[in-house]
Amino acid sequence: MADRHSRSADVNTGGPGVTSSHARPVGATASTGVLDGRSGGDAPVPPDFRHNGGALGGGGSLPRRKGFGAENAFRGLTLAAGTMVLVIIVAITVFLIARAVPALQANEANFLTTKEWYATQTPPQFGIAALVWGTVVTAVIALLVAVPIALGIALCLSHYAHKRIATILGFLIDLLAAVPSVVYGLWGVMVFINPVKDFSVWLNKYFSWLPFFSGEAPYGRSLLLGGLVLAIMVLPIVTSLSREVFMQTPTANEEAALALGATKWEMIRTAVIPYGRPGVIASVMLGLGRALGETIALAMTLGFLNVISLDVISNGGNSIAANIANGFGEANEIGRGALIASGLVLFTITLIVNMIARAIIYRRREFTESAA
Amino acid sequence: MSTTTLPAPGQSPTLHTKRLPAVAFLGIAVVALGVSAAICYGAGIGGWVLTLVLGLILYMVGVYFAVRAVEGARSARNRTWSALIHSAFVLAVLPLASVTWTLISKGMERFDGDFFNASMNNIGARDPNGGAYHAIIGTLEQVGIAAAITIPLGVLGAIYIVEYGRGRFTFLIRFFVDVMTGIPSIVAGLFVLAFWVLIVSPWFNDGAPAFSGFAAALALSVLMLPTIVRSTEEMLRLVPAPLREGSYALGVPKWKTILKIVIPTALPGIVTGIMLSIARAAGETAPVLLVAGGSAAINFNPFTGQQGSLSLFVFQQAGDASRFAPARAWTGALTLVALVLILTIAAKLLARRNRIPR
């Protein structure tokens, strides 16, 4: 995705840049517009005509700029729409904070280190430690499982499979990315839970010496189930985006590698993967964002015990988003505020993840952009 | 590392290599499976699943060393990676096929007229019937309102970014559009809860917070906006610059050029992006859960009274204790997937037919 974008940005560097200098210098109130308009409008006029003061050979003077016109109105409209995005981001932050503060003031426990969530009690005591733990653990399991497989499929579809089969399968993967999370949650809690139970028993039998698999039965509605369901949900997203960037590798670069005597895998390693890396990072980060913020699938598959333990197979586990979805029904005024406070934490985490991802992509782009 | 190094100067390298015959790979596969079965069943540590997994690992190790011995290290790496990549593919197909299969087989059970004509009003735990009519109405209305809000906003915002914006401010907008794409849906729900339901709506509702379908639509708008801006932006950038310049050269003002030339050229792509974002919004559960309330009865009015939605219906039925609830949940899921996929497929076909040549 990012790479498609970086290319289209290339196309565009010709776009607005050129168009702005061709644009008729219709009056603009915004300072940048005035500057651009002037440089675009005045520069080409030969000095001979300057002293004419607008009266050109034709006799009539050129129409003056209007102070306000359709151009400005339209421009203002688009500006307002564009600014909406910033307004919404700010509004989300402001309103969440406004609602969270009263609940946090009423909280009798430490919000960051407390594991329990008793927000509707008097006095309310709640903290997000266990929730953050569950959120991070499920997301980590999801990415550990999904990313290698997704990259494998993406390469398979872009460079190994027969072209027609790859097109059809790629289309199917795109469709799977569109399947709503509630469907995956339903499947997880009704179908997938059984093999995961068996798997947990097996893991506990042979690997109980690892802290992850030391938990006692009952198994099933665990962080492992949640994480695996997330993995299946994240898989199509990561696959679809990475496949797209892998396919965009310039043929010239692939041929260059092959002409140096590279095997297929070596060609992929020298030409395809480096070219697609920013896109792959972006897709993984987007997958991470999705996994961290996923609500319904986890609300349906986790066992709701607010504990922090390395064990991933026993019933239990909770995540910020799942806790909001499940706890919202019986929440009172303070309870809602408390959930909003936890949502604010989630918002911050995902915001940071996304901003890091974007920063990486933007920086990488400068390097590859000079290529084209 | 270097079984095939560069030829020493003067020495003539040969182009011919030995190749491992195809039969050898079959042999390795059989041996790997056999050894794996012997280990798993012999030591009693697992069943057929483990046998297959272990067999696959053994196969790859076997291939690596066999090819390495005959064809060299580079070829061995090449073939092992190829095997790995293909097996990743097979591994992923299994759960995804299971999702599809259960969805269809279990979903067909209640895929009847009753399901699409009845609501869940007055349906008790012992009633096998009941349907999702109310939920389907909720989904359609909420998504429709959300689309009506977001499409103009998103398209205009994208026009600003591509056609007018430059400098830091535009960069800021673009950056936050990207960031906003990653906002969890539950956060969008909480935002509308905090802003609309708890603060604004009491003014119209005698001081009590009003949960409504419109609130859900607002939350969905927050989720749809960045995707629409993003996809529209990309489509606008694909419009060739000479097209714009041709119009400017005729003295057509910029705003008219955008509306008459640029937008029509990019329209199919823009529509595709919009349809995909609608499909995504239709599947969202969390925001609806928070701000629409979720009613079991039919409510056509999105502005007053609680409303359900199809995805929320699935969630509620999945958590319901009634033994008839799972069947309803599956049929609801099947309906939801059908709705979303029809939109998605239509969007993709549209995109395929009207691709702008680069």
Added chain:
Amino acid sequence: MAKRVEATGVTAYYGSFKAIDNINLSVEPKTVTALIGPSGCGKSTFLRSINRMHEVLPGARVEGKLTIDSENIYDKDVDVTAVRRMIGMVFQRPNPFPTMSIFDNVVAGLKLNGVRRKSVLEDAAEKALRSANLWDEVKDRLGKPGAGLSGGQQQRLCIARTIAVEPQVVLMDEPCSALDPISTLAIEDLMFKLKDRYTIIIVTHNMQQAARVSDRTAFFSIERTGDPGRLIEYDSTQKIFSNPGQKKTEDYITGRFG
């Protein structure tokens, strides 16, 4: 270092379309051979079939025999990667790896071959860049992206990358068609220099270029669109340009056709 290339009955297809038909041609070591002809006459296809790059495209295949010092590269048990290592290729548009530095671009082929020693790589890179007449221009910025160079420099970088693996034969597919006249001149100079060590086969649209750089010239042509390309005449460059044996060649050279 240089080797003789001999094509016997080489026929190449794209799917069911026959692109070149029955090409017979022998290229002497340490010479520059130019392939000329109108667009679509199959000269690039023939060039790409010399190092088995033709078959990279889906559905493309080659029939016939193509020997490098009497070893047929289309034999069944031939290692394609070894063929391509022996017969390097420079493409129409400069195609340095966009994510790699200048240095990494030059040594990319060596690294593929398992060379890891820093000192070896550095020596090889300097040698290749010097051979490509690029060393003086880039020696201070070897760590910078190769894509930051000018078009002509990029093309010489690609030549350096190709000769860094010490091939026997260098194929060039219209290497100057995307370059300005000064860069073109630099590449032509380079070809003279490389001729001492490599067999060079170049496809070009530019007849002056063919006349300037090549020892021998092969003229390809097609009857009409849809027909396979054929080798019409192959002789010393001087003869082809001063006194061609075929009417078609003369028409093409004098600009009456194509």
